[in-house]
Amino acid sequence: MASLTGYAIVSMILFSLGTIGVVSRRNIFVIYMSIELMLNGINLFLVTFARYHFNMDGQILSVMVIAIAAAEAAIFLSVIILLFRTKKSLDTDVFTELKEEVE
């Protein structure tokens, strides 16, 4: 069995990759996938510690996260479709309607 540290480092790497993806990528799909990556990184953390402590709470929580992520996916995908329909683009920099005009 690999060490706890290994699992922790892997989940951290997953989360960080997701974070960097959200912040740096412009494509809405990629951002969405990065969010999923972050969620799964956290899931891995939860499952790892649940196993380590022999406490099922973490696993329950991770199942909850997976369920919510599924629901979120449904909404997120439909929002992406709507966004694409309005501007014919998936580039986040195109959607700047709420920008404060500074003279």
Add this chain to the structure above:
Amino acid sequence: MQTPYLIWIILIPLLGALINTGFYFYHLKFKKIPEKLFAIVGTVTPFIAFLFTLSLFLKLLDGGENFEQTLFQWLDVGQLSIEMKFLGDKLSIFMSMFVTFVGWLIHIYAVGYMKGDDGFGKFFAYFNLFLASMLILVLADNPVILFIGWEGVGVCSYLLISFNYTDGDNVMAGNKAFIVNRVGDLGFILGVVTLFFALDQVGLSFSVMEANINVASNELLMLSGFLLFVGAMGKSAQVPLYVWLPDAMAGPTPISALIHAATMVTAGVYMVARFHFLYASVEEIGLYIAYTGAISALFAAVIATKQTDIKKILAYSTMSQLGYMFIAVGLGFYSSGLFHVFTHAFFKAMLFMGAGGAILALHHQQNIFKMAAHRKRLPIIKATFFVGVIAIAGIPPLSGFFSKDAILAAAFQQDQYLIWGIGMFTAFLTAFYMFRLYYVVFEAPSKEEESYVYTDKTITFPLMVLAIGAIFAGFLNFPAIFGGSAFVDSWLAELNSIKLHMSHATEYALMAASIIVAVAGWMLARKKYLNYDVSKPETEDGLVGNKFYIDEIYDVLFVKSIKKLSNFFVDVVDDKIIDGFLMGTARGFVSIGKKLAVIQNANVRYYAFYMLAGISLISFYVYITLIGQ
């Protein structure tokens, strides 16, 4: 004795003012109303007020008690309780007698004078309001009610002086009168407040204050006496607050007559007489008043000798005569002072109305030399004007002689020889400049002196009535030395005036002296001006002609310096400091907001980054504070 009639003396002219105002609005908005209607309302109401006063006067003459009328409780705050109450004692009935009578005659005169003016109705509304204000002032039972009338005459004088408001100069003159009077009013109201507290807040009714005058300390009484006199200086045009009076000549002539004879300027003298119980206990202030009066009398008379505007000469002569009145009341001779107010009302109203008639006949020419050059024959005006000139010059047996002589004798008796000397010299100057005016306007040879001008009856009737008054009013206070009864002195006995008591020889000598002085002034003017060549008019030049540059000095001293101060406040204090601070704060917030607005760039990735950074910082903080310990 309570009476329901006292208030009607005030209410009827007030009602006249209201009716005329209503008519005038109707006249402006809907249908033209003939002048006759305004004139009837305007002239009948003062006459009814006069009849009311007359009936009360006759009752008092019969030995009745003083009248009073309490209408309602006006203010009741703590110790301060002010009743809307009017007092008809011998002083106020005496005063309102000639205020209503002379006022009525001036109203009649105004009908003829203002004929054809666009603001005819408005004029009479103001006129009636002026009279009502003056009557409030006269009949008030306490200084606060008196102050209502005091301010009322101030407002009306402002409205009437700038009656021809299309001319900027008239508006300026009205403003000047109003603002200079405000200075005096401040003094008056401070004086009343000081007096109220000096008397342990016993109340403000004149009778109550008189009964408790011993409560107050001498210093406070002096202070309040002085402050009240500042008010009188403003209203009665004494040095140094006289500057508005000559400029007030900008109004139509009936206003000048009303201001100078019946209302407004006599208010100061009346007020000092009203507070006789106060001034009797502070002789220093009384002496100060007397000196102010003497200086004003001399000063105005000197200026009047050089003026060329007929109305301004009369204005300065009023100021000079008011100076005499203040000499009398300042020295404690209240009845003599009021007697001079009384006689002055007759001859000054007449002089102004005569001058107005002449001005009207000569198409509003006011320069006496030009009036002479285009003279027209005005026999009635000339005759009545002559009576007025003799009366004001103090030549017996006309009214001015008796009243002025009593004042000069009073100054002599009180050992105020300086005041007496100034008074005598002023009497000389008075005779000189009045006869100068008369000879230049009516007698000096002129090429054009043929066409006879018909003068309206409404103008000549009041003139003739007043001429009779000016001739005979003096006999009301016929001195005891000639076997007279000194009616005015005994009527106003409750003022506790100081009595004249001197040997008959001295009294005759003083009378002879004042007659000689007056005749000397007359003869000098006659010599110089009877055959004066009116084609070479005198000009107002030199120190005297320029009125000692007092207006200019005031302009530099007060107007310009206050303007500078306001400019300083506008440019530096307001713009730079206050606005700088307030606007700087606001601008600071705006600029910070603009800088912060840059981060709200609608870029989702940045938002995610801010969120991340925020969460990281919070986590870091939580780690340090909770877990790191």
